Amino acid sequence: MRDVAVVSFAQSPSVRREPARNEVEILMPVVAEAVERSKIKDRIGFTCSGSCDYLAGQPFAFVWGLEAIGAWPPIRESHVETDGAWALYEAWVLLQEGEIDAALVYGFGKSSPGSLRDVLALQLDPYYLTPLWIDSISMAALQARALLDAGKATEQDMAEVAARSRKDARGNPNAQIAKDQSADDILSEPYIASPLRRSDCAPISDGAAAVVLAAGDAARAATSRPAWIRGIDHRVEPHYPGVRDLTTSPSTAKAAEAAGASRDKIDVAELLAPFTHQELILRDALGLAKPNGTKINPSGGALAANPMMAAGLIRIGEAASRIMSGDADRALAHATSGPCLQQNLVAVLEGE
């Protein structure tokens, strides 16, 4: 397998609502920063983006994102209608073919224009559950309830995930929610969709992120310490949630196994868990239920900032940043898409 690494990463600060800038105006400086930092602009041979037209409420809204990258003379480009983490996967596959040496990946979205919980209900399930009009938070609440009823977690466990995430987010300048709040305080909040409290849910965020990937020598030309992708894999579970055991995440476990996650210890794990109970399910699937020396979501994770279609790519970027800075030698990044952790991607990154 060809050695491919994350060599630069940039993201916008996440905010509840960008009042003035549209998606492209948010994205443009982020792409420029990631490309500039990579120092290998001329070697970028492919561009891949992740976004969702349902967020913007406009068909083919994603095409507009190309205005941010200067697609002239015509470039080689692709798009995924999901989180930018999957755009990174596509770029990684293309880099494996050996024809190009570097790729630009970006993910962007404004969640603020519509009612996100309703938008997501339609985005991924226009068929099976649409007659019930079940929104994304209610779906997550059903999953949390199943987890509690199975005796696999308590509301206290969930509140502690929320408290830890927001506390760690104080060190993340791009976080939207960062504060020191005790689990007991969180447990005194009212339910918004039992057993989920407001603090159990990721914020609604507008934002964007960009990553430059490079192979071999191009990666070494870009940075002294590339974050090498040693394994990356993604798996999907059935569309209909009724046929799944929502208290487990077999797709995460399989992706982690294929990515070689358990071969050595993991210093940092950045998990895309938009709800507190989902972090518990993911950690169980990843063998990190008791994080033996593994720092979980030091950025604060999605509970601190959740720009849809960028938040998964940000997990990869945050994990890679810790490798590139020398703070970690081996990191795991995870992204999810769909209701109740339906689809999951795991990447393992290492320094040299």
Added chain:
Amino acid sequence: MSTEPIDVFTQPIRLEYDYTPGTARSRFLKNLEQGTIVGDRCSTCGKVYVGGGSGACPRCGIPCDEVVPLSDRGTVTTYCIVNVPFAGATIEIPYTSASILLDGADIPLMALIQECPAADVRMGMRVEAVWAPEGERGPSMDTIRYFRPTGEEDAPIDDILKRMRDA
């Protein structure tokens, strides 16, 4: 209760969005309200964009940094005659929808051509904006009701198309 199976039912679906025009398009729309058209010039390549999409120069991938006033006259670069009615249409068929390259701009705007028979519209035809009366102007493309022929001699369309292609 009927025991007949339900084969079909109607599910009403509606999502509402607050649209954010963005910095550049907001500026474009606010100028329309004042009866003026502005474009964005890229200081790197010099191109002038109108319509205020992203405020970016899509060729250079950077924000345009100069606002330039544009004429409300231009040239039809291409057009189509609409003969098919559709739901929500507010004007009578046949009508003409055209790409209009405003004087001073490098990309065309899309607008209606009226006050002339559809069959007379042609590439190279010179047209001018017909504005909504003052007091009825808002930050909307509706503020330009349509374009109409100026009666000037046709512009050299081959040169214009070549310039747009080569640009």
